[in-house]
Amino acid sequence: NRFYERGIPAPAVHRLSLNFRSAGSIVRLSNALLDIKAALLGLADTEMREHWKYAGRPPLVLEGMREEAVLRGIDLRGAGQAVLVRSEAERDRLRAALASRRVFTISEAKGLEFDAVFLWRYCADPQAAGLWAALAEGRGVEPARAPHLRHELALLYVAVTRARGTLVAWDGETAAALWDIGEVAPLVTRSSEEEALAERWQAVSTPAEWDAQGEYYLSRGHHGAAAECFRNAGNETS
Secondary structure (H helix, E strand, O other), X not given: OHHHHOOOOOOOOOOOOEEOXXXXXXXXXXXXXXXXXXXXXXXXXXXXXXXXXXXXXXXXXXXXXXXXXXHHHOOOOOOOEEEEEOOHHHHHHHHHHHOOOOEEEHHHHOOOOEEEEEEXXXXXXXXXXXXXXXXXXXXXXXXXXXXXXHHHHHHHHHHHOOEEEEEEEEOOOOOOHHHHOOOOHHHOEEEOOHHHHHHHHOOOOOHHHHHHHHHHHHHOOOHHHHHHHHHHOOOOOO
C-alpha cells in the first residue's frame, strides 16, 4: 500500500517461512492444521507452512485421566507456563481451582507466547466435536458448516502456536476425535499416566525468570498475571 500510494513500483514480496520461536513438533502440528484448512476451505495469502530449526518433543494428549488428577498435575510452578481455555466462564473456574491468573481464553492469548501451553477442553463444544468426528472418519464437512470449521481451525491454530516448546492437551477422560484426524494423529503422543504429565509439565523458575515474566505480562496489559509473577519472584513492590 505504501508503494502504491507513492506511485512507486512495488518490489517482489519474499515471505519468511523459518520459525525460530517454536519447536518443530509445534510447527508440524500447526502445518497439519493448515493442510486441513487448505484441502477443505482454502488458505488466505498470508497463511503458509513454516520450517523450523530444532525438532522438540511431540505434543502430549492426555486420556483416561479424571479432572482432579489433571489439576494436580498442572500446578503452575514455571514462569513460562499457561493454561488456555475456550470460554471466560471456564477461565474463571480454572483460575479459582489453580489459584492462578495465568489461565487465559485463546482469544486473550493471541499475541502472547509461552514456553509451555496446556490446552484445556478445547473440544468441549458438542457442535465442534461433530466436526472433528466427521474429519476423523473421512466424511468431510457439509458446505453449510464450513464457516464453523474455519472458525474452529483458526482458534486451534492460535492455541497451538502460542507454545514455544511444550504443548499438552486434555479434553476429558476420552480424547477428542480431533487427535484421530489423519494429518494430526502421527504428530502427537498419548498417555493416561500421571507420570507422563508430571515429566512433561514440571518446571521450576528462578526469581529473575519470574520477574522477567511479570514484566512481559505487564507490558501487554495482563496485570493480574503480572502481579502473580512478581509475587513469585519475591518482588512485592512492582
